[in-house]
Amino acid sequence: MNYRHAFHAGNFGDVLKHVVLLELLDALHRKPNPVHLIDTHAGIGLYDLAGDEAQRSGEYRFGIGAVLADLQAEKILPRYTAALKRLNPELKPGGSGLRRYPGSPWLLQDSVRPGDRVTLCELHPQDAETLKRNIGRDPAVAIHHRDGFAAIKALLPPTPRRGLALIDPAFEAKDEFTILSKAVLTAQQRWATGQLVVWYPIKDQKSIEAWKTALAKELKSETLCIELTVRPAKDARQMSGSGLLVVNPPWQLKETLAPMLDFLKGRLIRETGGGVRITTLVKAG
Numbered sequence: 001m002n003y004r005h006a007f008h009a010g011n012f013g014d015v016l017k018h019v020v021l022l023e024l025l026d027a028l029h030r031k032p033n034p035v036h037l038i039d040t041h042a043g044i045g046l047y048d049l050a051g052d053e054a055q056r057s058g059e060y061r062f063g064i065g066a067v068l069a070d071l072q073a074e075k076i077l078p079r080y081t082a083a084l085k086r087l088n089p090e091l092k093p094g095g096s097g098l099r100r101y102p103g104s105p106w107l108l109q110d111s112v113r114p115g116d117r118v119t120l121c122e123l124h125p126q127d128a129e130t131l132k133r134n135i136g137r138d139p140a141v142a143i144h145h146r147d148g149f150a151a152i153k154a155l156l157p158p159t160p161r162r163g164l165a166l167i168d169p170a171f172e173a174k175d176e177f178t179i180l181s182k183a184v185l186t187a188q189q190r191w192a193t194g195q196l197v198v199w200y201p202i203k204d205q206k207s208i209e210a211w212k213t214a215l216a217k218e219l220k221s222e223t224l225c226i227e228l229t230v231r232p233a234k235d236a237r238q239m240s241g242s243g244l245l246v247v248n249p250p251w252q253l254k255e256t257l258a259p260m261l262d263f264l265k266g267r268l269i270r271e272t273g274g275g276v277r278i279t280t281l282v283k284a285g
């Protein structure tokens with residue numbers, strides 16, 4: 001396990017993932033019933049952008065840095081910028097004062113209301129320890145040092161039954177897309193009403209299309225696909241974008257996200273040929 005998310009925290013992939021995640025949490029919280037939020041590949045929960053890893057890669061500058069530099073960010077991404085502000089009280093419009101970046105576990109924990117539960121899995125031993133330190137003792141949050149793919153069978157369906165599972169692997173294994181498809185189908189089989197949010201990197205768009213088409217044939221519920229590429233995705237050696245599948249999306253997610261994606265497009269795309277799109281992969285039954 002060589003992947004360390006600290007090098008990538010706040011990059012364009014994280015921005016898309018976390019903007020969408022916060023909209024899904026908001027939609028879930030429109031009803032008072034408690035929810036269970038699961039993160040199968042949690043990372044360490046909180047990232048220091050002044051730290052060695054983030055500074056060495058510099059990826060956040062072309063992600064969260066570029067987004068916050070636009071003074072419209074607060075208006076167009078109110079939930080995302082508010083979460084960043086809660087974590088960085090000294091954050092100013094334009095982005096100065098940004099020091100810490102929230103991982104998905106922090107965002108999930110931050111959203112918790114009485115009765116809600118959060119379950120986080122992280123396999124890397126050191127990262128699992130750091131995650132425990134960063135999230136702290138919270139009776140609403142369970143942290144497991146275990147394989148998130150294997151945990152799907154054990155954790156689903158959760159109690160309470162409403163909620164979402166984020167599946168956000170590191171894509172280190174050659175067959176990770178195959179493992180991911182199996183995990184998504186298992187999750188759907190065990191928890192037909194659960195929302196699943198599945199992150200994937202886009203290198204070569206053609207192979208991504210083939211993967212999605214095969215998976216779509218097996219999926220039984222409405223599924224949206226949200227993608228952002230910062231340059232044409234033609235090079236299998238380079239991550240040019242990322243995507244999210246949302247199984248069982250909330251009502252009007254497409255419409256809610258449209259202006260946000262348009263804004264992100266303006267801030268994040270680095271070469272002609274990059275773009276954003278939101279499509280229906282599987283229609284509602």
Ligand SMILES: C[S@@+](CC[C@H](N)C(=O)[O-])C[C@H]1O[C@@H](n2cnc3c(N)ncnc32)[C@H](O)[C@@H]1O
Pocket residue numbers: 001003004005014017039040041042043044045102103104105121122123124127146147148149168169170
């Ligand atoms: C992309 S990062 C997660 C980022 C996090 N979800 C966020 O948005 O802040 C993927 C994480 O999965 C961990 N990991 C890799 N294989 C795993 C597995 N089989 N089960 C659980 N965690 C795993 C890696 O150590 C890494 O921290």
